[in-house]
Amino acid sequence: DWTMGAYREQAVRAIRDQVGDGKVICALSGGVDSSVAAVLIHEAIGDQLTCVFVDHGLLRKNEAEEVVGMFRDHMNLPLIHADEADLFLNALEGVSDPEIKRKTIGGLFIDVFEKYAKEIGGADFLAQGTLYPDVIESVSFSGGPSVTIKSHHNVGGLPEKMGMKLVEPLRELFKDEVRALGRELGLPDRFIGRHPFPGPGLAIRCPGAITREKLDILREADAIYIDQIRKHGLYDDIWQAFVALLPVRTVGVMGDGRTYDYACALRAVGSVDGMTADYYPFTHDFLGETATRIINNVRGINRVTYDITSKPPGTIEWE
């Protein structure tokens, strides 16, 4: 892509000018925005960049291995894998209120990020994958009346607290341009096309109190569901799809025996920007086949439902 090739060169120069010989840290989530930002900055300043991948134990099946494998081992980014699952899961024990979950995770995320930033001797800059729509939104919403539906987590207050400046090389781009830039930088298509994944991770897809057992069950079911969607060629047509594990056990029958296991809900939506969404019109065949695969292969689930709520009045995530 000619345009993106030119943008890439210009952005690399701008990053070098801004950063000089300073140090930059970046919270790499594995999402498209932070990934493209990290790879671009790495191209500009090499090992002056350190990425921190905070693993809160609320990731999907194989996610940590895939992200770390790709960035550290394949793309040679200096990357710290902060394996802090125990810290987060212990703090979340017994917590069932969605906002308390979000605030607990968001607060610990900042603590952990700060800890690793200090460990590498601090940094002069914090890199963020802020996009143009984020810039506009925060301007047009400031001062106006607003209702917080869900508190999103980010590393907001950290730059001032730690005396860091921001590096935001994607500030002029829309999502589709970030994807094009990512391709230009050599990120695999499969990675660039990934569905969004929320910062609090599986915690908000597991209504009620979280346990390690529930998370394991959820991860298995979700992996099968996404595999089904890919196999049927539907992945790119869907904005976001996931399984929510319900805090309800139901009676079932398997062979000659009675089962008493969890119910889950499949969620899939079409959307342009995540602000509004319609539930995805899967065929009954697809839904039936997926339910059978999940129940036959995931220990702990004996009932599958499909969530047909649009947004509004629902939200995309369950919490």
Ligand code: XMP
């Ligand atoms: P809702 O559930 O509010 O979600 O309809 C809209 C989009 O935002 C994602 N989401 C989050 N993303 N941090 C994030 O980075 C968060 O705390 C968060 N909560 C929701 C959600 O997955 C959907 O794409």
